[in-house]
Amino acid sequence: MAFRYPDGRKFEPKRNEMTKKSVNKDARFSNRGMTLEEDINETNEYYLAHQVAVIHKKPTPLQIVNVHYPSRSAAVVTEAYFQKPSTTDYNGVYKGRHIDFEAKETKNKLSFPFKNFHDHQVEHMKRVLDQGGIAFAILRFSYTDEVFLLEATHLIRFYEERDHTRKSMKKKDIEHFGYLIPLGFHPRIDYLKIVDKLITGS
């Protein structure tokens, strides 16, 4: 399912935000078919449970227009609209450092489309860097199930260099400037191992 914002941009609702009924339960028992978001959420739950870090996904921003109040015990939102996020989706704190990132995946084999990112999100990453936070993107190539951490400095540069003919980042640039995150079972995407390198190197 995919919807569009009023300006025509696509919105892909995240599976775990939809009702449980729409989730394919069989998919839970294997890593295949997991969305990147589910893998990141599971990783963050692992970090939280093991007191490694406190990192959460922000809720999807909605403009609430009507709320129905059928009984004392519950309220139902009956009209709301998706809003474009003005920040990254994930943030939190790790070893005293502010962590801020966006996670995106593509089915492309050799490039990562810029359309996955909004101007506001890239602007937000710049601001986080200016304040001394750690900002990056987690990028999955779903065809090969490779997951990269790309520091915001590089993402911002690629984003600003894009033009009408160049609407994506080359995979080889992501391989060169980013870090391949080794995938595991628990946690699935141990991106803080890479963040440790960034902290040590900074």
Add this chain to the structure above:
Amino acid sequence: MAFRYPDGRKFEPKRNEMTKKSVNKDARFSNRGMTLEEDINETNEYYLAHQVAVIHKKPTPLQIVNVHYPSRSAAVVTEAYFQKPSTTDYNGVYKGRHIDFEAKETKNKLSFPFKNFHDHQVEHMKRVLDQGGIAFAILRFSYTDEVFLLEATHLIRFYEERDHTRKSMKKKDIEHFGYLIPLGFHPRIDYLKIVDKLITGS
């Protein structure tokens, strides 16, 4: 307007999350009648515009059950339910430090009710402190329009000492252990001035 979660707890929808139509426009031109959330949001916008800090309110978490897709250009959420937040409402980064806080107000004159806080939020604050983040509550006594910053260490202690007879914090304890935030026009609630003291003292 106030609604209840399925477990019977109250949810107070924030004014700026409702449709613009429900906002009393006259209230915008004076500080009186502004909710604490509006004042904090305005303060955070000031910080953002002046490159002082990057701090945002998290969207209200909603469980989306049904989305109607009337045309190519828009999607309407037609059924969603309020979820209890598992973190604080505000977070971000300031001078390299992770900032995490909750903002609440009361009409009481001499005490601040604990019912404004959830177990999960207090637990979240503990975790943020363990990771070296800066966590606190901003508490407004609306009758006198006094706003205090109370560090999470004190809030957690008060919260854990509560019992059946003691369901609130005493205002004099908040005055003693917290910091009165001087109110201004722009920004309205300059809480980072107090955070500066906490950073210097830590």
